[in-house]
Amino acid sequence: MPATPTTLTTLTTLDEATPAALHPVLRPLPPLTAAGARLLDAASELFYERGVRAVGVDLIADTAGTTKKTLYDRFGSKDALVALYLLRRAHRWREFLLARLADAPAAGPDRAGSPDGTRVLLVFDALEAWMGGQRRGCAFVNAYAELGGTDHPAVPVVRAEKAWMRALFDVLTGDAGLGAHVHLLYEGTLVVLTAGAGATAAVDARRAVEVALAG
Amino acid sequence: MPATPTTLTTLTTLDEATPAALHPVLRPLPPLTAAGARLLDAASELFYERGVRAVGVDLIADTAGTTKKTLYDRFGSKDALVALYLLRRAHRWREFLLARLADAPAAGPDRAGSPDGTRVLLVFDALEAWMGGQRRGCAFVNAYAELGGTDHPAVPVVRAEKAWMRALFDVLTGDAGLGAHVHLLYEGTLVVLTAGAGATAAVDARRAVEVALAG
């Protein structure tokens, strides 16, 4: 029984998928001052590329062209900055994804025999475009790997993001079992794209999704 | 094109799955002195539970009831100790898994219509037994999350482990496409078991594997 509420599984249509209304952890982003925005930008890139614990606040402040003082005035702590980094990334990924899905024909749920290029496959297309050949994988999985055993404020953000993706696949497929199957493929694809030895993960994933939808 | 050789994909029978012969990275484990074994044991638990970067060498030496001097005399560096931790874990997981598979009927490859309880499902049973309700997930994925962007000696160990699992699924299914599908489900299951919000990952995975094998 997770600490965060799981009202997400009641999601039934894409229109309800505005994250803030669905999950208190996925609150709207706070406004940022000029230096604050530079700090969050610098921190986001450094955190993603090198890991959360490997990046110190001095480096963040220097990269942003500002000072530690300003960092702590704006964000209060490094932990809060980490949580905000993941929160903003989750928002941006959802916007990126929903914008692509909004252009889809999107009649009924995606099942066997639906028109080619189902919305589920669009998610995997979006994932590939989002990743763009990067080798650092899923920011949420990475952060959880570093912080999972703690009560760090970023942990519930990670769980909320994963729950939202699962709920999205449930909606797109109209079937909880199928949604779970595709969600497992989605998470597996992210891992193999990153730490896998072969380069065929993307095409493997597409074929697997097609098999799952046809089953 | 990964730096490590990928001769693993030529694996065709389970008998060839002795890791040392297959992949130079998965070399046999070096012998350990008494204090060395205590150090590696302590380091393994601490690394897995808290993450590689979050654990200092002082803590490892104290936990093992020895000193930093001995640690550096035996292992040379923290990086080498980390790589050895993952290497030993990979060996133990493979032994655990292959022992369970050796008891299976194991006629031909697992496909649709094969006897209930295929060997592929045995892998997922073994995974669940191996994890045993832990919430810290895959040690290799976690380590890669912390070290992936570097040239740390543990990185090739992680890639070799993932490549070996992929090759194993290819052998068990007798079909590269199907092996890829099941491997994605395997990696996804590990992630969702760990960072997922719901507790149904294990049963979801079993059902998804059955669908994949039947497809």
Add this chain to the structure above:
DNA sequence: CTGCGAGTATACCGACCGGTGTGGTTACGT
């Protein structure tokens, strides 16, 4: 008896960690 590998104990190193404090400079709203 000697040499040596293993282990213990402890002190030390420079670098970096997250976080705070002080003081001063802009720009803006009232």
Add this chain to the structure above:
DNA sequence: ACGTAACCACACCGGTCGGTATACTCGCAG
């Protein structure tokens, strides 16, 4: 003219990081 929020520069804090050095004890094989 005044207060205030945002920002910068810089010094400082205790603690921890990975790694090294010195000196000593023990068991064992030649």
